[in-house]
Amino acid sequence: MSGSDRSPLPGDEDSDTGLDYYDEEDEMEALVELGFSDSLSGEVKPRILLMGLRRSGKSSIQKVVFHKMSPNETLFLESTNKICREDVSSSSFVSFQIWDFPGQIDFFDPSFDYEMIFRGTGALIFVIDSQDDYVEALSRLHLTVTRAYKVNPDISFEVFIHKVDGLSDDHKIEKQRDIHKRANDDLADAGLEKIHLSFYLTSIYDHSIFEAFSKVVQKLIPQLPTLENLLNIFISNSGIEKAFLFDVVSKIYIATDSSPVDMQTYELCCDMIDVVIDISCIYGEAGLPYDKESMAIIHLNNTTVMYLKEVTKFLAMVCFLRKESFERKGLIDYNFHCFKRAIQEVFDVRLKVQQNRKLLSQRRWSKLTSMSNGAASNPH
Numbered sequence: 595m596s597g598s599d600r601s602p603l604p605g606d607e608d609s610d611t612g613l614d615y616y617d618e619e620d621e622m623e624a625l626v627e628l629g630f631s632d633s634l635s636g637e638v639k640p641r642i643l644l645m646g647l648r649r650s651g652k653s654s655i656q657k658v659v660f661h662k663m664s665p666n667e668t669l670f671l672e673s674t675n676k677i678c679r680e681d682v683s684s685s686s687f688v689s690f691q692i693w694d695f696p697g698q699i700d701f702f703d704p705s706f707d708y709e710m711i712f713r714g715t716g717a718l719i720f721v722i723d724s725q726d727d728y729v730e731a732l733s734r735l736h737l738t739v740t741r742a743y744k745v746n747p748d749i750s751f752e753v754f755i756h757k758v759d760g761l762s763d764d765h766k767i768e769k770q771r772d773i774h775k776r777a778n779d780d781l782a783d784a785g786l787e788k789i790h791l792s793f794y795l796t797s798i799y800d801h802s803i804f805e806a807f808s809k810v811v812q813k814l815i816p817q818l819p820t821l822e823n824l825l826n827i828f829i830s831n832s833g834i835e836k837a838f839l840f841d842v843v844s845k846i847y848i849a850t851d852s853s854p855v856d857m858q859t860y861e862l863c864c865d866m867i868d869v870v871i872d873i874s875c876i877y878g879e880a881g882l883p884y885d886k887e888s889m890a891i892i893h894l895n896n897t898t899v900m901y902l903k904e905v906t907k908f909l910a911m912v913c914f915l916r917k918e919s920f921e922r923k924g925l926i927d928y929n930f931h932c933f934k935r936a937i938q939e940v941f942d943v944r945l946k947v948q949q950n951r952k953l954l955s956q957r958r959w960s961k962l963t964s965m966s967n968g969a970a971s972n973p974h
């Protein structure tokens with residue numbers, strides 16, 4: 595084969611630049627496709643949409659989870675009448691944009707560019723008020739999901755069956771079953787059974803909303819399997835029963851080991867984080883309430899110990915273990931040290947990838963603007 599008819603190889607002088615250029619463009623396309631880039635601003639953040647009928651509880655969810663608003667204060671929230679965008683960047687792992695939509699969106703309104711919005715979306719949370727009649731909500735859910743899926747089939751569709759605080763346990767399960775069945779039947783009738791909807795029972799009056807949000811956010815972390823593996827290795831080497839990696843600011847857990855999570859354990863973790871921050875604020879030295887030295891041990895009863903340790907500026911590991919295992923604290927601390935170093939590496943790689951993507955995005959944007967300027971100055 596002559597040099598001219600073979601495909602260029604990565605060692606060839608010219609092809610190197612060609613391949614680089616191709617990769618860059620390709621990666622940008624992929625990023626925009628996957629919804630990880632706001633190509634105009636150069637920002638690289640997954641976008642989470644909060645949608646649903648009026649008064650279903652969207653703004654309350656956002657305020658309680660990300661602004662520490664107390665649930666009772668949400669009674670005074672005014673209706674949202676335009677899209678509210680917010681950046682959530684407490685740690686490198688919990689970094690995304692939330693878009694809170696007004697209740698009534700008209701997909702036929704030409705000023706609402708839903709194609710652009712869905713193209714850049716990682717997760718769409720549809721909130722249904724479980725205390726209200728949900729027939730209209732279900733038809734809106736169907737319309738929204740089918741429109742979004744056509745534009746971007748990679749979106750995670752999350753349905754929050756919300757305000758379940760007013761319902762008995764039996765009633766909650768009954769509602770979930772009914773909503774699940776009707777929503778999936780509607781999709782099957784439209785020949786779209788391949789669309790997967792995840793359902794959560796939520797309320798701002800307990801921890802369920804934080805737990806549900808944790809699961810939504812985890813799906814947007816590409817490194818999740820690595821984090822879970824590291825936690826699995828850490829707990830099995832240290833005799834620990836359950837471990838979580840928490841974002842201390844939002845109390846969203848970004849990963850846990852592969853054993854199942856129960857609500858009570860999750861609530862205890864949230865309470866422990868609150869206690870640590872509160873005590874540190876009241877009795878700690880001036881400065882940040884959470885830093886490299888942050889650590890807490892709580893003996894729950896005669897058999898279980900909770901152990902919290904700082905991992906990074908915004909992340910804490912909270913774990914549960916038996917008292918006998920805690921007697922080997924030296925071994926746990928050694929394993930924790932290795933775990934922390936590994937997390938730091940994952941963290942650094944992620945940061946580098948994010949910076950590179952941002953750079954690529956900005957470079958591409960300036961290339962596009964210089965091309966359009968050139969076209970404007972040269973009409974031929």
Ligand SMILES: Nc1nc2c(ncn2[C@@H]2O[C@H](COP(=O)(O)OP(=O)(O)OP(=O)(O)O)[C@@H](O)[C@H]2O)c(=O)[nH]1
Pocket residue numbers: 646647648649650651652653654655665667668669670671672673674675695696697698756757758759760796797798799
């Ligand atoms: N019982 C109960 N009430 C809730 C819950 N979440 C929100 N609410 C109440 O629901 C009402 C409406 O909440 P909003 O957050 O304003 O609803 P929204 O969906 O943003 O409304 P629009 O901006 O009009 O689209 C408020 O009075 C909240 O206090 C919940 O989990 N349980």
